[in-house]
Structure formats: C-alpha cells, structure tokens
Amino acid sequence: MSDDLLEVRGLTVEYVAEGGSVRACDDVSFTVRRGEILGVAGESGSGKSTLITALTRLERPPAVTTAGQILFRPHGVAEPIDLVPLTEKQLRKHRWRDLAIVMQSAMNALNPVLRLGAQFTDVLRHHDRGLGRAGAERRTEELLSLVGLTAAQARSYPHELSGGTRQRATIALALACGADLVVMDEPTTAVDVVMQRQILANVLRLRDELGFAVVLVTHDLSLLVELADRIAIMYAGKIVEVGTAHDIYHRPSHPYTAGLRASFPPLHAPVERLHGIPGTPPDLRRLPSGCAFHPRCPKRFEPCDSVVPRLSAVGDQEVACHLHSHDRSEVVDA
Numbered sequence: 001m002s003d004d005l006l007e008v009r010g011l012t013v014e015y016v017a018e019g020g021s022v023r024a025c026d027d028v029s030f031t032v033r034r035g036e037i038l039g040v041a042g043e044s045g046s047g048k049s050t051l052i053t054a055l056t057r058l059e060r061p062p063a064v065t066t067a068g069q070i071l072f073r074p075h076g077v078a079e080p081i082d083l084v085p086l087t088e089k090q091l092r093k094h095r096w097r098d099l100a101i102v103m104q105s106a107m108n109a110l111n112p113v114l115r116l117g118a119q120f121t122d123v124l125r126h127h128d129r130g131l132g133r134a135g136a137e138r139r140t141e142e143l144l145s146l147v148g149l150t151a152a153q154a155r156s157y158p159h160e161l162s163g164g165t166r167q168r169a170t171i172a173l174a175l176a177c178g179a180d181l182v183v184m185d186e187p188t189t190a191v192d193v194v195m196q197r198q199i200l201a202n203v204l205r206l207r208d209e210l211g212f213a214v215v216l217v218t219h220d221l222s223l224l225v226e227l228a229d230r231i232a233i234m235y236a237g238k239i240v241e242v243g244t245a246h247d248i249y250h251r252p253s254h255p256y257t258a259g260l261r262a263s264f265p266p267l268h269a270p271v272e273r274l275h276g277i278p279g280t281p282p283d284l285r286r287l288p289s290g291c292a293f294h295p296r297c298p299k300r301f302e303p304c305d306s307v308v309p310r311l312s313a314v315g316d317q318e319v320a321c322h323l324h325s326h327d328r329s330e331v332v333d334a
C-alpha cells in the first residue's frame, strides 16, 4: 500500500464575486503520508482555512474548487479516491470513518441540545450498525478517557463544560470511528496556552498510539515546529515552502519562511527581540506581479517582480523562490 495517504494536486479554490474572483488557493500540491502530522502555517489571509475546507469538501459558495485533485487512500481501499467530484452523499461515507475534522470552535461541532455521551453513541452507531447501545457506551468511555475526560462528563451538555474540555471532547469525537486522516483548523485558538499544550500533547500521543495522520492548520509556527513532522508554508494562496519541521525552523529556504520564523519567540531560549516581516500580506484581488512576496522580500532581485517562481525540490525541501531556482536560464527566459 502506498505510503501517501493524501495527494493533493493543483488544487485551486476561488471566491466567486461579481466584481471578479479571488483565488485563495492557487495550484496547491502536497502529500500527506500515513501517520504523519503535516502543519500548514502562514499569516492571516494566506488561504489556510480555504485549503482546509476544500480538502474536507466542506467549502460553500462563494468558494468554488475550480481545478485540481484530492487523491485519498483510506485503509481498505485499493485505488485512490478523488474527493473533488464526489457528491455529498458519497462524501458522507468517508466522513468520520476515514476523514474527520476538528474545527476552530468546539461549539460548532457539538450539538448543544444533546449530552456529550449521546453524541458519541450516535456517531459510533451510525457508522457501525451492529454496535449495540451498551457497546457504544463502553466505546464512548474509552474515547473520552483517551483525552482525559470522565464518564461523568459524558452526561454533561456542551455548555456545561469549559472550552478546553469541549475541545478535547471534539478531538475524541473526531477519533471515534478510527479515521485515517484528522484535519484540524486552529483547534486550540479558543483555549488558554496551558490547555493548548495539553490538547496538542494529547493529539501527538494519540497519533503515536492509533496511527492516524493529521493536517494541522495554525498561524503559530513555533507550535507546529514542536508538533509537526513536516510543515507547509502558505503565502497569498500558494505553498511557498514545504520541509521537515526541523529544516523549516533551522534552515528556512524561502525568505518568507525565514521572516515568519523570526517573528515567533525562540523555542527554548529567552525572547530577545522579534523581527516581524515588514509590510502586510497582499490583497488577493490585486496581487503583485511575479512572486507575490517580492514587495516585502529583503532578498528580491531582478526576476522576482516579473516571474512567478514554481515550487521545486531543493534538497529534501520544496521551495518556490528564485534564489533557489536550479536553472537560472529558466528564470531569465520566462
């Protein structure tokens, strides 16, 4: 069986409006291996949430996927499934069981009028018709204990629980059906830093135990460096660099990655001075010519304002930057 669980090819998502469309995800390609944690980072507006909602086929108008493939290879399936053309009914077969989602706010995922335990047993029994009530309750307890919650908490309504507890419950719910891929969009923004660390440490432990892969979106690069195996950096709707968490942190190749890294506190050293990236991300309706980052880039040179750099391999990383173009003639001729 292929090691690649997910292979995204040329995914393009546009927000369609009368005055013109905005391409918030532009020809995005990457892979997610079985059991790996792939982080996606970038400033606000870079297209992270757009990518995630398209990936899980949850985008709604005005967002439209206009090109690309999302090839998914869940367990027990011989040929990869392209999620892009599937109908909602076809997708339902994969949701929870193969592909689970943890959204920014746990309140959106949990039904406010159902006790926590009932939501778990509903999901479990929907996906396993042979599972009796007692079996579903036992499994619910197991799942809640995985994230440190008690059977007593299963009898609570979501509003009776703290934000952190609700978010842990959402993660347990996402794991209820043994999904191969769990997609998380800023899963801990609603909770304090201590709880954030606890929740993410839980995700890491569960991943080691259960072997699911995670696509984790956050603007917090230092958090990803601690948690992710590989990191994809987005800027203006494009992936500009992908590499191991170690390389992204210690040897960033794209000047944007280097700037993003410098704007976060060091992992294990006192904070001295943080250097932000000058300027702001571009308005996607009026993208700069060439590399979208060039107006903010300290290393720009002659091709940068006229030629869009392509994502290409540089050692173990992939980088879209003219500084790393193998073939400068390609840059000059284009």
Ligand SMILES: Nc1ncnc2c1ncn2[C@@H]1O[C@H](COP(=O)(O)OP(=O)(O)OP(=O)(O)O)[C@@H](O)[C@H]1O
Pocket: 015, 022, 024, 042, 043, 044, 045, 046, 047, 048, 049, 050, 051, 062, 219, 284
């Ligand atoms: N509903 C919408 N209608 C039109 N354009 C939108 C809409 N939502 C997002 N966009 C456009 O897509 C861009 C990317 O937005 P997206 O939410 O995917 O970015 P993000 O990286 O997730 O940002 P954040 O970290 O703030 O959530 C925005 O800058 C905006 O131009």
